[in-house]
Amino acid sequence: MLRKAADATAELLRTRGELRLDPEFYTDYFTAYYRRINTFDAANFQERLVHGAEEFSFAFRSFADEFRIVDERVHESVVVWYTDPVTGFDSRTLIEEIRCGRDTYKTWRMLQRYVVTLYRSEVEQLARSGYIERCGSLWVQAIEQLYVPGVGVQFDGQGSWFGDFVV
Known part of the structure; x- marks a missing residue:
C-alpha cells in the first residue's frame, strides 16, 4: 500500500x-x-x-x-529488534522469553508491537542470507542492520543493503 x-x-x-x-x-x-x-x-x-x-x-x-488485512498466503511476519526510546524496553527481551519457553499470553500480546509484514519471497531471501532466523514458529531479526526505527526494514529484495541513506 x-x-x-x-x-x-x-x-x-x-x-x-x-x-x-x-x-x-x-x-x-x-x-x-x-x-x-x-x-x-x-x-x-x-x-x-x-x-x-x-x-x-x-x-x-x-x-x-x-477477510484478511494481510494475505497470509503471500506474506509472513518478522519480529524486529526495537528499543522503546521512552521506556527503554527492548523487544529482544520478549524474543528471549519465547526462545527459553517462558512465554505467556502477555508475551505474545506485547510482541505484536514489534512485528513487520514482508512478502514471503523477501522472508525466504532474508533467511538464506542469515538476516532473520527461526525462533519456534516465528521469524526474528538476526542482525543489527536489518531494521531502522522510523524507516523500517533495510533490504532491497536482491540481497543488497541501501547503505546509510534511504531511497
Missing part, C-alpha cells in the same frame, strides 16, 4: 510539476492511488453486504473466515 501511495504521489509530481496542497490535488491523488489498488475488495464484501441487507441477513462467520 505504501508503494502504491508513493507511486501515486510521483505520478502527480510528474504531471503537475509542483506539489500544491489544494482540494483538486487531493482528488487527483486519491483517484491515482485507488486506481493502483487492484485487490481493494477481492472477497467482494460490498456486494455481499448489499445482498440481503433489507432482511438483515449477513454471513458474518464467512466474512470473518475470508
Whole structure:
C-alpha cells in the first residue's frame, strides 16, 4: 500500500510539476492511488453486504473466515529488534522469553508491537542470507542492520543493503 501511495504521489509530481496542497490535488491523488489498488475488495464484501441487507441477513462467520488485512498466503511476519526510546524496553527481551519457553499470553500480546509484514519471497531471501532466523514458529531479526526505527526494514529484495541513506 505504501508503494502504491508513493507511486501515486510521483505520478502527480510528474504531471503537475509542483506539489500544491489544494482540494483538486487531493482528488487527483486519491483517484491515482485507488486506481493502483487492484485487490481493494477481492472477497467482494460490498456486494455481499448489499445482498440481503433489507432482511438483515449477513454471513458474518464467512466474512470473518475470508477477510484478511494481510494475505497470509503471500506474506509472513518478522519480529524486529526495537528499543522503546521512552521506556527503554527492548523487544529482544520478549524474543528471549519465547526462545527459553517462558512465554505467556502477555508475551505474545506485547510482541505484536514489534512485528513487520514482508512478502514471503523477501522472508525466504532474508533467511538464506542469515538476516532473520527461526525462533519456534516465528521469524526474528538476526542482525543489527536489518531494521531502522522510523524507516523500517533495510533490504532491497536482491540481497543488497541501501547503505546509510534511504531511497
